[in-house]
Amino acid sequence: MNYMIKTIGCQINVCNSEIISDMLVNNGFFEVKNPEEANIFILNTCSIRSSAEQKAFSYLGRLEILKMKNKKLKIFVIGCMAERLGNIIKQRFKTVNLVIGNKDVKYVIFKIVSSFQHIDTKNTLxxxxxxxxxxxxxxxxxxxxxxxxxxxxxxxxHSFNFNTILNRCSMLVRRGTKKIILLGQNVNSYKYGNVDFTMLLKQIARINGVERISFMTNHPKDFNIDLINIISNEPKICTNIHIPMQSASDRILKKMNRKYTYSNYIKLIDNLRSAIPNINITTDIIVGFPTETSMDFKKTLNAVQTIKFSKVYAFKYSPRPNTLSYNMIDDVTPLEKKERLKVILKESNKISVEILSKMIGSVQEVLTEDIIGDTIKATTRCGYKVFIKTLDNKYNYLGKQLNVKIKTVKINSLIAEII
Ligand code: SF4
Structure with a gap:
């Protein structure tokens, strides 16, 4: 039985798709990359922006055509959009077999696979x-x-059981994993009984075989001094920190209900930079939030220039039904949003290249994570992507910490050679 899984959205969706995929493989299914070869098609959807939902609708349209040719194809729609717009999806796309909202992945797997065969869920994780x-x-x-x-x-x-997380880390390490990336919408507020996020990090760092630990996403209001200290003191914790700023205008931050001011944010950045040398800070920005004036936008642009994020994920505001801002007047014109986005991205790309260019000629310790064609993909401890050109015995290097010399820079990545 062949399946194909298409993921739209954030790392949490990517993580869920990977778990689902692994479970299907463990149950004798084969992954294919060509939808025409699939017996099952799983569309893992996202609702965060209307563009993500439009993408899913257009995908479903293409799947309808595919199903005309292959009537046995089973189509499953999962994820946030399935939760939010499940009924609409069912009404508009009669070809969809099942729409499953944000349920536990075990349940998703069970629903998908049980229509084909007995399922063994013991290896879900x-x-x-x-x-x-x-x-x-x-x-x-x-x-x-x-x-x-x-x-x-x-x-x-809802925070997951601390012991289950530790067991899962140990199990992954036994299977060859070297780097664990912890995911949650706001990992800083993880709390299971008396265990908070800092304690969780400490315990994971004690597991033999875990070489690197990374995490996302953070909330500036919950990023406390204990967390800064552990990142600074525990060498296994990667120093790429994603801290969404969203805006540098206090008025807009208040309207967004972000619960911090720009001066709180900049203080956090200063604390991080003084405690953690070589920290790599990335951020999210929304341009064109309701009532954002050109002065508000200028504050955000100035912040990008001052803070010098190594990467900015910038988006145009789009009103999402059911959210609290949906009733605010979306008064920044599409043209202004487009222009502001262009300006932020241009500036942040320029800064990214400046930051990366300073690394040319330096020696970096990287973890080799994957082989793509004739290139090894690796990352530095502070999260920069590094590509290392072909080596005859490239598979021998996989999963190793190596010293490499940075030769050149591409947008958002570095090219290196092993020394
Ligand atoms: S943007 Fe705000 S509400 Fe949405 S997941 Fe992040 S912290 Fe939660």
Whole structure:
């Protein structure tokens, strides 16, 4: 039985798709990359922006055509959009067999596979022998940023059992994983009994065989001094930190319900930079939030220039039904949003290249994570992507920490050679 899985959206969706994929493989299914060869098609959807939903609708349109040719094809739609717009999907696309919202992945797997054969769910949390693996440590969010759909489709914050997470880390390490990436909408507020996020990191770092630990996403209001200290003191913790700023205008931050001011944010950045040398800070920015003036935007642009993020993920604001900002007047014109996005991206790309260019000629310790064609993909401890050109015995290097010399820079990545 062949399956294909298409993932739209964030790393949490990628993580869920990987777990589902691994479970299907463990149950004798084969992954294919060509939809025409699939017996099962799983579309893992996202609701965070209307563009993500439009992408899913257009995918479903293409699958309808495919199903005309292959009437036995089973189509399953999962993820946040399935939760939010499940009924609409069922009405518009009669070809879809099952729409499953944000349920536990075990349940998703069970529903998908049980229509074909007996399922063994004991390995639900197992991933392939990958060097890097994701572990979801929590779901949902309590923050209710006014633009965000997550609390409405994923529910309130819920942290997973601490011991289960540790067991999962140990199991992945036994299967060859070297780097664990912890995922949650706001990992900083992880709390299971008395165990908070800092304690969780400490315990994972004690597991033999875990070489690197990374995590996302963070919330500036919950990023405390204990967390800064552990990143600074524990060499296994990677120093790439993603801290969404969203805006540098206090008025807009308040309207977004972000619960910090720009001066709180900049203080956090200063604390991080003084405690952690070589830290690599990335961020999210929304341009064109309701009532954002050109002065508000200028503050955000100035912040990008001052803070010098190594990467900015910038998006145009789009009103999402059911969110708190949906009733605000979306008064920044599409043209202004487009222009502001262009300006932010141009500036941030320029800064990224400046930061990476300073690394040319330096020696970096990298973890080799994957082989892509004739190139080894690796990352530095502070999360920069490094590509190392062909070596005859490239598979011998996989999963190793190596010293490489940085030769050149591409947008958002480095090219290196082994020394
Ligand atoms: S912190 Fe805000 S933006 Fe992030 S998931 Fe929660 S509500 Fe959404």
């Amino acid at each position: 197992v991933s392939n022998n990958k060097i890097v693996n994701y572990i979801k440590i929590m779901t949902g969010c309590n923050n209710y940023c006014t633009y965000c759909i997550v609390p409405f489709v994923c529910g309130n914050e």
